Amino acid sequence: MxxxxxxxxxxxxxxxxxxxxxxxxxxxxxxxxxxxxxxxxxxxxxxxxxxxxxxxxxxxxxxxxxxxxxxxxxxxxxxxxxxxxxxxxxxxxxxxxxxxxxxxxxxxxxxxxxxxxxxxxxxxxxxxxxxxxxxxxxxxxxxxxxxxxxxxxxxxxxxxxxxxxxYFGEKQLEKHGIPYLTDAQTAMDSLHKLLTVTCRGSVPGHGTFEENFQSTVQANLDYHKQLLDWLEEEIGKKKDGMTHEDVIASMCAHYQVRTPQLSQWLLFRTAVTAYLIALLKQNRVTSEIKDYRWVFKIIN
Ligand SMILES: [Zn+2]
CATH class of the missing domain: 3.60.15.10 (Ribonuclease Z/Hydroxyacylglutathione hydrolase-like)
Known part of the structure; x- marks a missing residue:
């Protein structure tokens, strides 16, 4: 260190x-x-x-x-x-x-x-x-x-x-694939708030100190937007919608994250669900309980 x-x-x-x-x-x-x-x-x-x-x-x-x-x-x-x-x-x-x-x-x-x-x-x-x-x-x-x-x-x-x-350093974003979030909409609101903070520089938890940290914050916003767009398109491919479990599996496979153990899988389950929450809040998908499953569909 x-x-x-x-x-x-x-x-x-x-x-x-x-x-x-x-x-x-x-x-x-x-x-x-x-x-x-x-x-x-x-x-x-x-x-x-x-x-x-x-x-x-x-x-x-x-x-x-x-x-x-x-x-x-x-x-x-x-x-x-x-x-x-x-x-x-x-x-x-x-x-x-x-x-x-x-x-x-x-x-x-x-x-x-x-x-x-x-x-x-x-x-x-x-x-x-x-x-x-x-x-x-x-x-x-x-x-x-x-x-x-x-x-x-x-x-x-x-x-x-x-x-x-x-926010994460750009290298950390790529490394995580699907960054750990609890609510991607709230996370993006926080990133917009960060763009209004006046200071001489910022230290993230993972990454390096930067004077012009706003470009890294913008890269985080762009990254989350790209994941949301991918996810909306993926759900849209299935006309009957996708179960929560299938969404987790598809997104983890696409972003090639590693979940050899239950603990990692649970972290990614929360992260994927954070992006689903953002799509729900942006009225881009709906969800319902169908046949004992949590199912997501895009809004046409
Ligand atoms: Zn943390």
């Missing part, structure tokens, strides 16, 4: 597979997200020690284990005041909620209780809602960016924006 300065003495980030932000204000220092596990956090703590930088606060943008898996280790090692968005905070304190919702509300099988779907519970000291807020001595604007996670918040501090997973 590379430690990069974005604004002298104030804004930094650890650039890795999952980026971790760092803010400094005098004697206080705040991490934004905590990486996937203890070994990532050990590297972060070592580097902050070397640089003689303080660590007093932690903010988690959203409750996905690759963003908070290292937080439990941090809370054991240091006294850190921890803040998180409302609702996400519930999952951070009861992480079984993630495999539980991915499994459609059934008690998750043991194979679903892995570090990719379920981190170790952490303690939350402060919950944050959209708007201006104070976390310790840090005066921050929190911006609500749902669509990838229900109540994800991005943070704007000293004109640097920490965007969580509200």
């Amino acid at each position: 590379e430690f990069q300065t974005l604004k002298e003495d104030t804004c930094f980030y650890f650039h890795g597979p999952v980026n971790i932000g760092y803010l400094r204000n005098g004697e206080e220092g705040m991490l934004i997200d905590a990486g996937i596990d203890a070994s990532t956090m050990k590297k972060v703590l070592k580097r902050l020690m070397q640089e003689e930088l303080p660590l007093t606060h932690l903010f988690i943008t959203h409750a996905h284990s690759d963003h908070y898996g290292g937080a439990h280790y941090l809370q054991n090692q240091r006294t850190v005041h921890t803040a998180a968005p409302i609702l996400e905070e519930a999952i951070l304190q009861y992480p079984i909620l993630e495999p539980l919702y991915l499994f459609g509300g059934n008690d998750p099988l043991s194979e679903l209780r892995n570090k990719f779907l379920e981190g170790t519970p952490i303690k939350i000291d402060q919950t944050i809602e959209e708007g201006f807020c104070q976390i310790g001595s840090f005066s921050i604007e929190a911006i609500l960016l749902p669509g990838h996670s229900y109540h994800q918040l991005g943070l704007l501090y000293q004109e640097i924006f920490y965007a969580g997973d509200s």
Whole structure:
């Protein structure tokens, strides 16, 4: 992980597979997200020690284990005041909620209780809602960016924006094939909102810091639009419509995603359904329960 300065003495980030932000204000220092596990956090703590930088606060943008898996280790090692968005905070304190919702509300099988779907519970000291807020001595604007996670918040501090997973770097988009979303319409609304954020640059959760991040945000919008157009056309090929299960299979096969295990398949089931939700909200498809199946048809 590379430690990069974005604004002298104030804004930094650890650039890795999952980026971790760092803010400094005098004697206080705040991490934004905590990486996937203890070994990532050990590297972060070592580097902050070397640089003689303080660590007093932690903010988690959203409750996905690759963003908070290292937080439990941090809370054991240091006294850190921890803040998180409302609702996400519930999952951070009861992480079984993630495999539980991915499994459609059934008690998750043991194979679903892995570090990719379920981190170790952490303690939350402060919950944050959209708007201006104070976390310790840090005066921050929190911006609500749902669509990838229900109540994800991005943070704007000293004109640097920490965007969580509200958009992905272009390489990450291609790599994912079908990016993980909970509602593609809401995700696109959040991307439009990002285009209105005035700042000196932005760090996504996966990707690199960019001053002109708007072109990457636009690439995300274009990518989602292309998936929606493909999906509408695919459903339109079947005059009797397509079952939910067939839509998942067709889209996963077309975008060549890998789902060797139930846990990956459940993530893609949610992602594909997120695009179906957008088509429903845009009145491009309808759905009904027919012969005990959830069936989608295009609107002619
Ligand atoms: Zn995420």
